[in-house]
Amino acid sequence: MQWPLPEGNFWDDEKLQRRLASRLDRWVSLMRMHGGAQAEMIASAPEEIRDLFGKRIKLMAPLLKAWKGALKEENAVDFSGLIHQAIVILEKGRFISPWKHILVDEFQDISPQRAALLAALRKQNSHTTLFAVGDDWQAIYRFSGAQLSLTTAFHHSFGEGDRCDLDTTYRFNGRIGEIANRFIQQNPHQLKKPLNSLTAGDKKAVTLLDENQLDALLDKLSGYAKEDERILVLARYHHLKPASLEKAATRWPKLQLDFMTIHASKGQQADYVIIVGLQEGSDGFPAPARESIMEEALLPQVEDFSDAEERRLLYVALTRARHRVWLLFNKENPSRFVDDLKHLDVPVARKP
DSSP states (O other): OOOOOOSSOGGGOHHHHHHHHHHHHHHHHHHHHHOSOHHHHHHHSOGGGHHHHHHHHHHHHHHHHHHHHHHHHTTOOOHHHHHHHHHHHHHTTSSOOOOSEEEESSGGGOOHHHHHHHHHHHHHOTTOEEEEOOOGGGOOOGGGTOOTHHHHTHHHHHOSOOOOOOOEESSSOHHHHHHHHHHHTTSTTSOOOOOEESSOOOGGGEEEEEGGGHHHHHHHHHHHOOTTOEEEEEESSGGGOOGGGGGHHHHSTTOEEEEEEHHHHTTOOEEEEEEEEEBOSTTOSSOOOOOOHHHHHHSOOOOSSTTHHHHHHHHHHHTTEEEEEEEEEOSSSBOHHHHHHHHTTOOEESOO
8 A cells, every 4th residue: 555645754753653652552442442354434424424433443554454464473472462362262152261250340441352352261160259349430431441330330231230338438528528519420420429538628728729829828737737647639630730839849859749740640649639731621620522433433432421531530530639619710711611510619719
């Protein structure tokens, strides 16, 4: 296959090379996760984008072929290939599952391919029980293939079963829990469940604050936070790390400060959490939709509730804190989540 190229050595741009390589790697991974032939991928795409998606698939075909060839040459297998091979082995009866009980953690992150592996294992033994632990409120990995409906409509895929809600948190106080609970359940498609805490917490446990007040907030925290208390600064994107943090070691030496993206913070906890970047725009939170045709066709269908996954992302950020959370917003261009939080009676402070 030969592609006409525009004039200029644009491919010598290292920044462009990195971006393009990352994008192509992602598309190959999604195609591998799908696992079907080109015709099957095209047929499964939404009708309104099927023609354009078909052209993209044909453009990607040489790269996918090269990837498979490289794996064969190295006698290697990628992650999607491992799962696909396991399913084939099970379906052909070349392996008989000895397991009576299957336990799956972080079930909200399961993809259709992994669900197919579970189905193949259970088909081997009709008495096999499936025990799944997950929280649909923390489902934030659709971009890697996770399909939320496998959790929220569990019985449709895995049959009838019992549901047990773990309704008590031992991390955050009741005020953080109340705000996080009411915020996430504005989406009617999230499973309804209680959320109780062992401690109450006051109204200021969740506070909105102008983003220009970050240094003042860290100054104040430096006055009362204990040396063993962790402070977590979270942003939607890594490149939104506040410049103030570059001088943190000298200006606030007593503070145990960490910065990370909200996605990276899942499973983490801290005594105090500062969420930055609540603004609208291309780097905003909630992030604007910007999926390519490839992602739109190969990923699970987008939910019909506006900003559903971004809402869950903010829920994850809120619930990393034990004592207090500050949400720093752009006063000139505030995130639409700011209004939602105000309607939940979250106070707006003029200063820390």
